[in-house]
Amino acid sequence: MKKSVHTDCSSAMLPVRDAIDVISGKWKLLILISISSGNHRFTEIQKSIPKITAKVLSNELKDLEQNKLIERKIIEGYPVMIEYNTSSYAETLGDVIKALRDWGINHRKKITGK
Amino acid sequence: MKKSVHTDCSSAMLPVRDAIDVISGKWKLLILISISSGNHRFTEIQKSIPKITAKVLSNELKDLEQNKLIERKIIEGYPVMIEYNTSSYAETLGDVIKALRDWGINHRKKITGK
DNA sequence: CGGAATCCTCTACGATACTG
DNA sequence: CAGTATCGTAGAGGATTCCG
Numbered sequence: 001m002k003k004s005v006h007t008d009c010s011s012a013m014l015p016v017r018d019a020i021d022v023i024s025g026k027w028k029l030l031i032l033i034s035i036s037s038g039n040h041r042f043t044e045i046q047k048s049i050p051k052i053t054a055k056v057l058s059n060e061l062k063d064l065e066q067n068k069l070i071e072r073k074i075i076e077g078y079p080v081m082i083e084y085n086t087s088s089y090a091e092t093l094g095d096v097i098k099a100l101r102d103w104g105i106n107h108r109k110k111i112t113g114k
Numbered sequence: 115m116k117k118s119v120h121t122d123c124s125s126a127m128l129p130v131r132d133a134i135d136v137i138s139g140k141w142k143l144l145i146l147i148s149i150s151s152g153n154h155r156f157t158e159i160q161k162s163i164p165k166i167t168a169k170v171l172s173n174e175l176k177d178l179e180q181n182k183l184i185e186r187k188i189i190e191g192y193p194v195m196i197e198y199n200t201s202s203y204a205e206t207l208g209d210v211i212k213a214l215r216d217w218g219i220n221h222r223k224k225i226t227g228k
Numbered sequence: 229c230g231g232a233a234t235c236c237t238c239t240a241c242g243a244t245a246c247t248g
Numbered sequence: 249c250a251g252t253a254t255c256g257t258a259g260a261g262g263a264t265t266c267c268g
Contacts, residue, residue, distance in 0.1 A: 006158040009151035013144050013163070015218030016211060020140060022221060025240070029134065030127050037123035042250050044120040049127070053242060058251060068224075079248095079249060092220060097130060099213040103206060104129030107136060110203075139260075156230050167262060172231060193229060193268095 019096070022067055027052060027060045029097060032090055035070060040083045069093070133210070136181055141166060141174045143211060146204055149184060154197045183207070 023029055027049070034048045046057050061084065064070045069090040075081040137143055141163070148162045160171050175198065178184045183204040189195040 006161045007148075007152035009148055009153070009162055010164075012147050012151060012215065015215045015222065016143055016147065017140075017218070018222050019214040019218035020143065024138070024140070026131075026134060026138070027241095029130055033126050033130065034121075034123055037126060038121035039123070046250095047118070048120045048123055050124075051242090053244095054251060055243095055253090056241060059240090082250065089224070093217060095213040096210075096217050099209040100133040101126070101129045103210050104131070104133035106206060108129065108132050141261095160230095165262090168231065169233090169263090170261060173260090196230060 022069075023093070023096070025060070027056060028064060028069075029093075029100070031057070031060055031064065032069065032086060032093065033097065035084055036086045036090070040085060042082060042084070045084065137207070137210070139174070141170060142178060142183075143207075143214070145171070145174055145178065146183065146200060146207065147211065149198050150200045150204070154199060156196060156198070159198065 030049050030052075031045060034045050037048075039045045039048045042054075042057070042061075046052055046054060049057075061070065061072070065072055068087055071085050071087050073083045073085065075083055144163050144166075145159060148159050151162075153159045153162050156168075156171070156175075160166055160168060163171070175184065175186070179186055182201055185199050185201050187197040187199065189197055
């Protein structure tokens, strides 16, 4: 059996790849932050995130719902209202978001020269 | 002055957005993992990451170098060799990678039913 | 070996308009 | 209000070939 000439790090990469597949893109984490900050209505979320369009938001919300990270609730009435809430599962992303936020703060200091 | 009707969470989103801008895409973190796992040559790195092409790897390496996350070293000789190493600054991404890895492991358990 | 060049595809993302 | 429909674009990513 031939030894490979490079270091095998697939076991380290696989889970990271899994995570990236789910939360990749510019918007998903921002949407989760917005919802967990108190924005639960479609229009609220849209206004809270600069530059996001209705179409993109709509698609991302569907993605997040399929991945069980948010829940979509229909509130009957006139008019019908829709409410989005983060799931308890989304809370497991807390460490990821915190790590990214901390690093982002530090990185901005570094490139702007503090 | 009119109060906005949505919760303002821009201060929470901004750093996350900064971080996403730098490490976004399918490859950058995987490349960093590969290099820090012991792969320092272009071909080694390429072989260690399934499906990545030379062009994509080349572009990503340039990006990472510009963001001071890796260092490119030319080793004179016959033939000339190139060596990539992670910078000390890249180590600050450790928490991000760890958080993503942990979450990815957990997520895979969840969707595959353990 | 470590890429660059070329050409191509695909899709995330965007602008605008419209609807129940 | 909460989207959908349509059209369009840019760039990420891919396949293949070539080069010093």
